[in-house]
Amino acid sequence: MTASTFRPRRPRALARFLVAAPLLAAGALTGVPAAHAAPADDVRINEVVTTGGVNDSVELYNKGGSSVDVSGWVLKDDDNDHAYTIPSRTTLAPGGFRAFDVSGAFGLGSADEARLYLADGRTQVDAFSWSKHSDPSWSRCADGTGAFKQAASVTLGAANACGGGGGGDTTTPVAWPGGSAVATADGSNVFGKDLSGLYQDGSVLWAAQNSGKLWRLVRDGSGGWKPDTANGWSSGKTLRFPGGSGSPDSEGVTATGGGIFVASERNGDASGTSRLSVLKYDAGGSGSSLTAAKEWNLTSDLPSTGSNLGLEAITWVPDASLTGAGFKDASRGAAYDPSHYGAHSGGVFFVGVEGTGTVHGYVLADSGSYTRVASFSSGMSGVMELQWEPQASRLWAVCDDTCDGQHRTLKVDATGTFATVAVYNRPSGMPNDNNEGFALSGADECVSGSKPVYWSDDANDGGHALRRGSLSC
Incomplete structure (x- = not known):
């Protein structure tokens, strides 16, 4: 949508949690x-x-x-x-x-x-x-x-999900659905601090760094990843806004057949001002920097947030997956119909806001316009990573040490919106690191019922920013 539907609310000094006004006689x-x-x-x-x-x-x-x-x-x-x-x-x-x-x-x-x-x-x-x-x-x-x-979940039009207690997290966390062991997956002090969003695209792992840099990583032969040394990727590539200016605070990354898409919360050259954008890049070529081919600036369409509490995560869900699940287009109050939007990426981009834990879904048109088709809570106080797992038709939402490394999975429910179906603790073998990125390998890497997953640690604890664990297939 090109005009925001959000209306700022005035603060209330005192809010009552329940007010019942019985009908008069x-x-x-x-x-x-x-x-x-x-x-x-x-x-x-x-x-x-x-x-x-x-x-x-x-x-x-x-x-x-x-x-x-x-x-x-x-x-x-x-x-x-x-x-x-x-x-x-x-x-x-x-x-x-x-x-x-x-x-x-x-x-x-x-x-x-x-x-x-x-x-x-x-x-x-x-x-x-x-x-x-x-x-x-x-x-x-x-x-x-x-x-x-x-x-625990949105149940509009049906009986409420009243199982469990109140207070915001009514789904009881359970053990990590994979191995408890976690190991480093990079060399010593390769990236330094501020490594954030991850996305595995077959034999390539894309990594966004807050300093306005994108990394193309390849396998190191021992279960981990190292910077690609070809085509100018050895030290990562500097990202720019369209026209070659600015320094995007690159927090999340995903890939489609049409390019690499980065979520940015501000321009590093004006760090006190929010600029909630999705940027599209062509990762080809051999230069040391990448200039965005297109920017969808969503700032005016979203509730205001602190300049360092904005878009932290991004993932892309194919149209076919959404229509097959009965996804509802909240902007139209009807079942999602991709043909209504003309030329676009062939899917919906879901972005996560760190400061609120809210996830918003957007159709990003090739023309540069956009339409917000969903907004829902991740169920956590903040969301630092989003990943779509096509094999299980589920959306992963991940929080960092703020939430003790909690992971949630969400699926489209009977009302057509995403709702939490499971809450997982971090693997028992992983400290409560400041993990801002999470990536899942594909089904082709499933061996004996398990596949690799990866986390990026913003703090570079112990000189390592990447860690590897496992997830049941």
């Missing part, structure tokens, strides 16, 4: 037939999804024993001037769920409120307020009657 309602009062009192706000973006949604649930016509009822946030009117011929059956994407009318902030009114716009039926974004879902447990808590 039938005789006290002004202009509302008494026959509507009892059924209406059975309708409750049941789930709220807030991302500060395109798929902000409010779900209603009918906990009563008869159908309720909610046509014309009104949803508001904490601003009376912001209103979403429920479409005509909308009925909630007994025990029925119905979710409404309100992002076209207003954005739900990190400290905000969802309120439900009858069609008169004055009679309040229910309300819920919160002090931070959903992680990934604010859900009533039990449906329609319980208190709100952070649920």
Whole structure:
């Protein structure tokens, strides 16, 4: 999208986690037939999804024993001037769920409120307020009657995922699904500090370094990686913005058949200002630097963030994988249809924001325009790496030592959005390093049910920035 759907929210000094506004007695309602009062009192706000973006949604649930016509009822946030009117011929059956994407009318902030009114716009039926974004879902447990808590996954249109405790991480972490041993995978002090995003592309491992540098690594013959010595790659190549200026703070990297794509959070020559960009490079040639062929500057489309807390991760998911999984295009409120976007990469780029832990999905058009088609929580306080694993049709989200090296896998759920399906601790043999990069090898490297994976340590602990472990195939 070329214009942002995000609306900054004003801060609130005090936020209430649950505000229930019971419907007034039938005789006290002004202009509302008494026959509507009892059924209406059975309708409750049941789930709220807030991302500060395109798929902000409010779900209603009918906990009563008869159908309720909610046509014309009104949803508001904490601003009376912001209103979403429920479409005509909308009925909630007994025990029925119905979710409404309100992002076209207003954005739900990190400290905000969802309120439900009858069609008169004055009679309040229910309300819920919160002090931070959903992680990934604010859900009533039990449906329609319980208190709100952070649920394990988004379940819009279905029963809430109420298993487990509250507080933001309701999926219990389990042991790493591979070997516990981790070994160094580079020579001593080859890269120094600030090695960040990784992406394995067959026999090549691409590595982005925060200092505006891209590395092309090849196998060293002993299970690790070393800089390619051909075509000017021995010391990595300096990255530039289009036109040859600036120094991208390169944090994440991925590759498609169309080129190398780097996520950058700022221009190193103006480090105090956010510049949330995806940059496309042609990695051919023998020069010592690479100038971006194209930049998609997403800054105006995303919630503001600290200049060093921006885009930290990027991965690319093919269109066929998304359509096959029933992925929902949140910008259109319908199933994702690649043909709607004309010439693009043949997939969606997902970028991760370090400061919020939020993941955003973009169609990046060849023309240079873009459309945000998804926004969802990684379930962690920060996300430093994203990787798509095609063999398992799952998205990996990785946090550094801030989250004790936690890894999460997400899949497209029944609502068409990505939701957490598993949470893994780091391998027991790996210290709590500042790992900002993670890469998976392909299915062709699976031997005896296991394949290699790699991490990049931003701090270069012990003089090594790359480490190797294993993952069950």
